[in-house]
Amino acid sequence: MYQYDQYDQAMVDARVEEFRDQCRRRLEGKLTEDQFKPLRLMNGLYLQLHAYMLRVAIPYGTLSGAQMHALADIADKYDKGYAHFTTRQNVQYNWIKLEEAGDILADLANVEMHAIQTSGNCIRNISSDHFAGAAGDERVDPRPYAELLRQWSSFHPEFSYLPRKFKIAVIASDKDRAAMRLHDIGINIVRNDAGELGAAFYVGGGMGRTPMIAPLIRDFVPLDQLVTYSEACLRVYNRHGRRDNKYKARIKILVHEIGAEEYTRQVEEEFAHLLEQGIEPPLAELERIKPYFAAPEFASGLTDRADRSDPDFGLWIDRNCQPHKAPGYVSAVISLKPVGGIPGDASAEQMHLMADLAREYSFDECRVMHTQNIVLPHVEIGRLYELWQKLDAAGLGAPNLDQIGDIIACPGLDYCSLANARSIPVAQKISERFAASGKGEALGELKLKISGCINACGHHHAGHVGILGVDRKGVENYQLLLGGSEAEDVSLAKITGRGFDEAGIIAAVETVADVYLEKRHDGERFLDTYRRIGMDSFKEALYD
Amino acid sequence: MTEKLGTGRDEVQLRFRDDAMPEGSQVTVDAFLEQADAEAVRIEPGDDARALLPHLSRIRLVEVNFPTFGDGRGYSAARVLREHGYTGELRAVGDVLVDQLAYMRRCGFDSFAPEQAFNEADVETALSRWPHVYQPAADAAVPIWDLRHG
Numbered sequence A: 001m002y003q004y005d006q007y008d009q010a011m012v013d014a015r016v017e018e019f020r021d022q023c024r025r026r027l028e029g030k031l032t033e034d035q036f037k038p039l040r041l042m043n044g045l046y047l048q049l050h051a052y053m054l055r056v057a058i059p060y061g062t063l064s065g066a067q068m069h070a071l072a073d074i075a076d077k078y079d080k081g082y083a084h085f086t087t088r089q090n091v092q093y094n095w096i097k098l099e100e101a102g103d104i105l106a107d108l109a110n111v112e113m114h115a116i117q118t119s120g121n122c123i124r125n126i127s128s129d130h131f132a133g134a135a136g137d138e139r140v141d142p143r144p145y146a147e148l149l150r151q152w153s154s155f156h157p158e159f160s161y162l163p164r165k166f167k168i169a170v171i172a173s174d175k176d177r178a179a180m181r182l183h184d185i186g187i188n189i190v191r192n193d194a195g196e197l198g199a200a201f202y203v204g205g206g207m208g209r210t211p212m213i214a215p216l217i218r219d220f221v222p223l224d225q226l227v228t229y230s231e232a233c234l235r236v237y238n239r240h241g242r243r244d245n246k247y248k249a250r251i252k253i254l255v256h257e258i259g260a261e262e263y264t265r266q267v268e269e270e271f272a273h274l275l276e277q278g279i280e281p282p283l284a285e286l287e288r289i290k291p292y293f294a295a296p297e298f299a300s301g302l303t304d305r306a307d308r309s310d311p312d313f314g315l316w317i318d319r320n321c322q323p324h325k326a327p328g329y330v331s332a333v334i335s336l337k338p339v340g341g342i343p344g345d346a347s348a349e350q351m352h353l354m355a356d357l358a359r360e361y362s363f364d365e366c367r368v369m370h371t372q373n374i375v376l377p378h379v380e381i382g383r384l385y386e387l388w389q390k391l392d393a394a395g396l397g398a399p400n401l402d403q404i405g406d407i408i409a410c411p412g413l414d415y416c417s418l419a420n421a422r423s424i425p426v427a428q429k430i431s432e433r434f435a436a437s438g439k440g441e442a443l444g445e446l447k448l449k450i451s452g453c454i455n456a457c458g459h460h461h462a463g464h465v466g467i468l469g470v471d472r473k474g475v476e477n478y479q480l481l482l483g484g485s486e487a488e489d490v491s492l493a494k495i496t497g498r499g500f501d502e503a504g505i506i507a508a509v510e511t512v513a514d515v516y517l518e519k520r521h522d523g524e525r526f527l528d529t530y531r532r533i534g535m536d537s538f539k540e541a542l543y544d
Numbered sequence B: 001m002t003e004k005l006g007t008g009r010d011e012v013q014l015r016f017r018d019d020a021m022p023e024g025s026q027v028t029v030d031a032f033l034e035q036a037d038a039e040a041v042r043i044e045p046g047d048d049a050r051a052l053l054p055h056l057s058r059i060r061l062v063e064v065n066f067p068t069f070g071d072g073r074g075y076s077a078a079r080v081l082r083e084h085g086y087t088g089e090l091r092a093v094g095d096v097l098v099d100q101l102a103y104m105r106r107c108g109f110d111s112f113a114p115e116q117a118f119n120e121a122d123v124e125t126a127l128s129r130w131p132h133v134y135q136p137a138a139d140a141a142v143p144i145w146d147l148r149h150g
Helices: A006-027 A033-041 A065-078 A098-110 A145-152 A222-239 A251-258 A259-275 A283-291 A311-321 A348-361 A382-395 A425-438 A439-443 A503-520 A526-533 A537-541 B029-034 B049-058 B074-082 B098-106 B120-128 B144-149
Strands: A045-047 A052-055 A060-066 A082-085 A092-096 A166-171 A185-191 A195-203 A217-223 A321-323 A329-334 A344-346 A365-368 A374-380 A447-451 A464-471 A477-484 B040-043 B059-066 B087-096 B113-115
Touching: A006 A098, A006 A166, A006 B144, A033 A045, A033 B059, A045 A098, A052 A098, A060 A065, A060 B113, A065 A092, A065 A098, A065 A365, A082 A145, A082 A348, A092 A098, A092 A259, A092 A439, A092 B087, A098 A217, A145 A185, A145 A222, A145 A283, A145 B144, A195 A222, A195 A259, A217 A222, A217 A259, A222 A283, A222 B074, A251 A259, A259 A344, A283 B144, A311 A321, A311 A329, A329 A382, A344 A348, A348 A365, A348 A374, A348 A382, A374 A382, A425 A439, A425 A503, A439 A503, A464 A503, A477 A503, A503 A537, A526 B144, B029 B040, B029 B049, B040 B049, B049 B087, B059 B074, B074 B087, B074 B098, B098 B120
Parallel strands: A166 A185, A447 A464, B040 B059, B059 B087, B087 B113
Antiparallel strands: A045 A052, A052 A092, A060 A365, A082 A092, A082 A344, A185 A195, A195 A217, A321 A329, A329 A374, A365 A374, A464 A477
């Protein structure tokens, strides 16, 4: 794992002091809420329906046991004993007092964490593959590149007042587990014909009210030009991104309006200029970062078979464990989606347990997935049973990775001041309904994603089945979408037709599931069947 | 105290230069390009600062207007001018807040005429807050990654 040196620590400490000062000025009335807003937003502090919400950055989703413990302590000390893991691999606290925000940041700084640039119109925390360093299909670990970009983008003087927020994801595999092409910049670390590593840049993806899949604008940026190219991409956006309309301000709109070709031309022009400015970090910095992400000392001669005599355990292995590049290991997913639970929520107690288990079973490391679950990346197969027993006893053993119960949902109208409809109760009811009927079992992989408004924090555009909550003349109404994917087979879901009320949307999801079960060919996932038979069969069942 | 600071849009409160303040008035970018003897120009957010590049040697003052603090185009405009060798005065005017001062300095601004005067103590704090920088910009600060690798 990356560790701060004195420079990183000094910067984070300075930020704590700055924010304490800003909070003090606000509390003393020297700053108006309008003046304070952009400052608190740069520190991840939102004013929500009932309280302040604080979003804490988890760079590339990677956490040590000590950091997870600290997050749990914060949940206990400053919140109501809970935390919420987000679709951008971050963590949020929903019941924060302004008076205590500075203390929380100080507690975070003690474990090399912060809330810098987790909101505001700046470059946000950089996300990555949650199986980085563990997946057999990766070319290299993508996190050193994400870390380099974290440094470059932190306190960036030119790009802190962009037209809109800016999200970057870095992966290094043909498998996309980070929704890379649905980011403002998606970077895939690739090899060229000469076998050298470089970065493929996809720019202008995103969800929100106008979902777009990012086009490839450069298939190979040499690693010693990575920062310079990123800077060029951002500068063209800062210069020309729309500022007249908040809803058209993301880079995807710019790329769409002027065209990927013209955007690329301008980036290349700026890039040529910036290459002369010498802004690139020395390659030695990347080499300094890499060892922090070196593979742990995996044991050899381990068993590659688990005793599956307990059928519940067997099911959990099949569902929640992913192949690992080291023989005798798997990556084990801890589902934060118990039946009827709030997707992505964990109690302080559960977080402490996950921290202990990370230390005991996974080289003191865990990851936050964009699907709002937690991964223990490196677990010995021979020790899985004892791990599972401990998880199961704590309500963390749901065997539902990528199943219909593994729902992504935004906080929705229960917490969020932007939402039009509640997301959490819909997620809870769907998960309960499919668990009770046993139908969830039969469905296999089906990614269900729910957003409580068109801002799409619940990634409904990328759901195999998506649900979008809207406000229809003062009543919560839910639209149904089918056929999205955030993976390497990326696609945007299409709306089925008129919306449903809460009971109706739950029944509609069941109808859609039934059509799939009836029409599927052997081995087909829901998404495959949808792509083969198209929308019409589903529409007929829903509306005729 | 506050009386001394000056609160009008065109009143320069902070200046990090030793040369004499340029006289005369600033013209729009369009007007500047038509007036061969103009020495001071004012950039609005929608203007492309690169239009000035062929004329940098005759410019003594570039004023960059921030009608709202959230419109960050002026940061890129400033840096581009510095990257192309502009050494004259670069002034931020308008809705310029003390919390943006450090970033503006880094992008090459060396004078400030904020609509609402800065508190002097806040200015001092803002400019001494950051021990290091992570990335190069238009100032002389050495990025952390260069400090690490000498």
